[in-house]
Amino acid sequence: xxxxxxxxxxxxxxxxxxxxxxxxxxxxxxxxxxxxxxxxxxxxxxxxxxxxxxxxxxxxxxxxxxxxxxxxxxxxxxxxxxxxxxxxxxxxxxxxxxxxxxxxxxxxxxxx
Amino acid sequence: xxxxxxxxxxxxxxxxxxxxxxxxxxxxxxxxxxxxxxxxxxxxxxxxxxxxxxxxxxxxxxxxxxxxxxxxxxxxxxxxxxxxxxxxxxxxxxxxxxxxxxxxxxxxxxxxx
Numbered sequence: 183x184x185x186x187x188x189x190x191x192x193x194x195x196x197x198x199x200x201x202x203x204x205x206x207x208x209x210x211x212x213x214x215x216x217x218x219x220x221x222x223x224x225x226x227x228x229x230x231x232x233x234x235x236x237x238x239x240x241x242x243x244x245x246x247x248x249x250x251x252x253x254x255x256x257x258x259x260x261x262x263x264x265x266x267x268x269x270x271x272x273x274x275x276x277x278x279x280x281x282x283x284x285x286x287x288x289x290x291x292x293x294x
Numbered sequence: 295x296x297x298x299x300x301x302x303x304x305x306x307x308x309x310x311x312x313x314x315x316x317x318x319x320x321x322x323x324x325x326x327x328x329x330x331x332x333x334x335x336x337x338x339x340x341x342x343x344x345x346x347x348x349x350x351x352x353x354x355x356x357x358x359x360x361x362x363x364x365x366x367x368x369x370x371x372x373x374x375x376x377x378x379x380x381x382x383x384x385x386x387x388x389x390x391x392x393x394x395x396x397x398x399x400x401x402x403x404x405x406x407x
Contacts, residue, residue, distance in 0.1 A: 183353065191334065214393040225384070225398040226337070233393060271336055280325055280344055280391030281352065284336040 184209040186274050188285025196293050201259040203288045205272035208253070212274040215248060215255045216282070221268045229270075230257070233277070262292045297321050300385050300399035307379075307406050315370045315402045317385030325391050326368035330354060331382040331401070340383075343368055344391060372404065379406045 185208040195201045207215075216231035232239045232246045232255065239246050243262075248255040255274075259266055272285040298319040307313045317326065328340040339352030343362040357376025362368050368387075372379045382403050386396040 286336040
């Protein structure tokens with residue numbers, strides 16, 4: 183099955199700086215890569231996703247890049263703000279598969 | 295903030311007892327999922343259901359059972375066979391599988407002593 187590894191497990195950044203989280207996956211057939219954000223005490227919510235037919239996708243301060251050859255994808259958060267403090271999960275699946283494999287999560291802390 | 299609900303928020307049980315966690319959605323979603331969340335291990339899939347009266351094992355199904363008799367409901371039973379049942383359990387739903395967004399419930403924290 184699919185195995186998703188996520189790094190780093192914790193990340194502390196100064197407000198206004200950028201944060202980068204990296205994930206690798208094992209199944210070369212995976213072609214859907216979402217990112218979920220879970221704030222403290224709340225449910226995970228989808229923040230951005232990318233499909234294998236594109237290499238990069240951007241939504242305001244958040245961007246995701248995908249390198250299918252190397253089987254890795256990354257989340258980039260620019261101009262970090264206190265509300266970006268949360269646990270971020272990457273995931274991977276095949277478009278036609280119901281099973282979503284999650285990484286272990288990255289706890290991001292934005293220091294004021 | 296409706297959509298998908300789980301109850302109760304906290305649940306305490308004695309070892310050896312079965313316990314059932316509730317998950318209900320009013321999003322008219324076909325697919326429903328159960329995940330277990332442990333510190334440092336992300337979200338691990340227990341069971342999922344693509345449609346009513348059908349469900350499949352996920353990666354860590356041992357010691358758990360589910361049913362899907364109604365589209366809106368997907369209860370999870372944690373049996374006494376589950377070796378380490380204390381965890382945070384999340385239910386989710388999606389309109390279809392694959393590349394469709396999964397909407398999560400608020401979770402149930404189960405403590406077994």
